[in-house]
Amino acid sequence: MNITLNGEKKNVPAGITVLGLLESLNIPQERVAVELNLDIVRKNVYAATSIKEGDILEVVSFMQGGLRKEFKIQRQDEKLRREI
Amino acid sequence: MTDDKLVIAGIEFNSRLWVGTGKYKDFVETKKAIEVSGTDTVTVSVRRVNIIDRSKENLLDYIDPKKYKILPNTAGCYTARDAIRTAMLAAEAGITKLVKLEVIGDEKTLFPDNEALLEATKVLVKEGLIVLPYVSDDPIMAKKLVDLGCPAVMPLAAPIGSGLGIRNPYNIRIIMDTVKVPVVVDAGVGTASDVALAMELGCDAVLLNTAIAGAKDPIAMAEAMKYGVLAGRLAYKAGRIPKKLYATASSPLEGMIGNR
Numbered sequence: 001m002n003i004t005l006n007g008e009k010k011n012v013p014a015g016i017t018v019l020g021l022l023e024s025l026n027i028p029q030e031r032v033a034v035e036l037n038l039d040i041v042r043k044n045v046y047a048a049t050s051i052k053e054g055d056i057l058e059v060v061s062f063m064q065g066g067l068r069k070e071f072k073i074q075r076q077d078e079k080l081r082r083e084i
Numbered sequence: 085m086t087d088d089k090l091v092i093a094g095i096e097f098n099s100r101l102w103v104g105t106g107k108y109k110d111f112v113e114t115k116k117a118i119e120v121s122g123t124d125t126v127t128v129s130v131r132r133v134n135i136i137d138r139s140k141e142n143l144l145d146y147i148d149p150k151k152y153k154i155l156p157n158t159a160g161c162y163t164a165r166d167a168i169r170t171a172m173l174a175a176e177a178g179i180t181k182l183v184k185l186e187v188i189g190d191e192k193t194l195f196p197d198n199e200a201l202l203e204a205t206k207v208l209v210k211e212g213l214i215v216l217p218y219v220s221d222d223p224i225m226a227k228k229l230v231d232l233g234c235p236a237v238m239p240l241a242a243p244i245g246s247g248l249g250i251r252n253p254y255n256i257r258i259i260m261d262t263v264k265v266p267v268v269v270d271a272g273v274g275t276a277s278d279v280a281l282a283m284e285l286g287c288d289a290v291l292l293n294t295a296i297a298g299a300k301d302p303i304a305m306a307e308a309m310k311y312g313v314l315a316g317r318l319a320y321k322a323g324r325i326p327k328k329l330y331a332t333a334s335s336p337l338e339g340m341i342g343n344r
Binding site: 005006007008010025026027030031032033034035038040042043058059060061062063064065 | 130
């Protein structure tokens with residue numbers, strides 16, 4: 001199924017959980033935060049939260065800076081709202 | 085000055101110099117500059133994890149959150165909503181409840197959008213975050229933010245990255261008179277004397293990034309900033325002499341040869 005992860009289209013196995021996605025990408029759980037369709041997913045429900053076709057995910061962490069446009073959460077909220 | 089610790093919302097800060105982590109050549113230089121500066125508080129941004137290239141190193145591999153207080157910022161956010169979203173994600177990441185709240189009003193000046201800042205502050209304080217707001221050097225705004233529950237305020241000295249220094253020391257002083265919480269001068273300082281001046285005014289700390297990272301020799305400038313803060317703070321505590329128009333002799337006139 002197709003999802004949008006950090007602004008990129010991505011194909012993932014159907015029924016994958018947030019935990020499964022992070023593990024498949026080799027992203028350690030600590031120091032990251034996950035947003036699913038604009039709602040924060042708490043760490044303790046990563047394993048219980050399934051991702052669905054068309055879901056929009058953001059996985060963020062602490063980076064240097066300041067302004068760095070390439071990793072910025074894009075201001076596309078209104079567009080996102082329409083899509084959901 | 086061991087008994088001169090800055091405390092904000094119950095958190096003890098060992099250094100009154102807070103530094104950013106942007107604009108360095110690489111993480112090695114970042115780490116070295118931060119070490120030399122003597123700080124224990126570093127600001128970081130909240131950004132998308134690189135999912136394409138997982139081999140890339142992360143800042144926190146170099147800056148140990150056990151050793152440093154991590155202060156996430158909402159840099160790059162132009163609306164209250166974006167800032168709230170970013171701050172909430174920062175808190176969820178699980179290292180800290182502190183946030184340096186920025187809501188930028190304009191790309192050219194990077195001045196704060198004060199109206200949106202108040203709006204975002206209201207929400208984030210309610211959510212239990214420790215909100216340290218980046219604000220104009222406006223005493224009224226500072227007071228409003230404190231009334232909303234900010235345990236410190238961070239007025240700008242000059243536009244971010246401008247290096248212009250403290251452009252309105254009088255407003256900064258009025259802010260310190262107006263609010264009963266720590267005042268951290270944030271943004272715009274250029275060199276060690278700017279930092280010393282901020283501390284001599286009685287500010288509680290200074291936050292800077294570009295002045296170190298953009299210097300010809302960032303490591304040397306980091307050290308200069310360390311001494312700037314220490315010198316300024318000591319001078320403030322010592323209490324400077326008043327300025328006078330005319331001279332006052334330092335040597336006694338009594339006992340001079342040739343006196344009648």
